[in-house]
Amino acid sequence: MAGRGEAGLDGDLGWALGVLYRAFVKAAEAAVDDLPGGPRGYLVIDAAVRELSPNQGALAQRIGIDRTVLTYLLDDLEREGYVERRPDPADRRSRRIVATDKGRTLWERRQEVFRHVERHVLGGLDESEMNDFRATLLRAAAHINEFDPVHNACQVVNELRAREEPPVY
Amino acid sequence: MAGRGEAGLDGDLGWALGVLYRAFVKAAEAAVDDLPGGPRGYLVIDAAVRELSPNQGALAQRIGIDRTVLTYLLDDLEREGYVERRPDPADRRSRRIVATDKGRTLWERRQEVFRHVERHVLGGLDESEMNDFRATLLRAAAHINEFDPVHNACQVVNELRAREEPPVY
């Protein structure tokens, strides 16, 4: 970080990641702030359009929210006509979440917006740098995602903290 | 995103940024979870050690929290002896936040931990890839940070949304 006008916990990596991530999130929020639930609402529509989750529980898990939150979110999205709850003929406890025509149309248009947002976030790079960066970024993320990220990330820290001798306090 | 077992709003970039960022944040939190306020508490100690902000208001702005929140945070950090509030001789309204010896010792040790966290987050890359990636990432972040990130990010979106004709609803 060191004198860039913003704070970070670390030697620049976390700071830079944070800047890019927040820029993306901010633009993404602006791109869907007219929807109920903002980005989360769009994730629900996205999953519905692409039929990625068979029921509400799986959908909530996929987009990383609690199933109790999803209930309210679906109430709003259904009221505005973006998605519908349909009974699952195979299990009458379950509901399938399907996109309406309105939801599908909205989804297609906003996908285009997101492509532009991505290019904006990487605006400091030229074409070939951008491609290299994306490829490497995706590989690093895939690696983290594959090898139990939560466990490993914290384990590194715990090992190092355990070595702190004598105790700081 | 597309079938990586986690959701994203976009064509992979936001997803990958999110994965790396969250991995870093999670490890960083684990590295300072014994401090009052966790990561925020460490940011306060960091700013105090490096004497980056002249008073509480500037400090709060630097680390991106409300000054009312900083009051409680400082109460806790002071009680545990990491920092002290000192009256500013030049302006009796202001307080300088200075690190104690205990705070300074803790800071030095945790800096080391963060360096390891960074290497873990980029664990999917080899040495030379890691260097290239860091350099490019820092450049992209610096660019975003320089050219009014909030304004530009949202402007891109607003321009595209304005072109959506006819209205979706």
Place this chain on the structure above:
DNA sequence: TATTGTTATACTCTATAACTATA
């Protein structure tokens, strides 16, 4: 009158648990 820091209040999110209807 404006600013620094503090305190008190209200609001939003989230997490937890209890409830129903099905299996």
Place this chain on the structure above:
DNA sequence: TATAGTTATAGAGTATAACAATA
């Protein structure tokens, strides 16, 4: 008994506004 979805409640975190001391 276990599961899918819903509802109600409590807690944490945040934002807002009012306040006292000083400029």
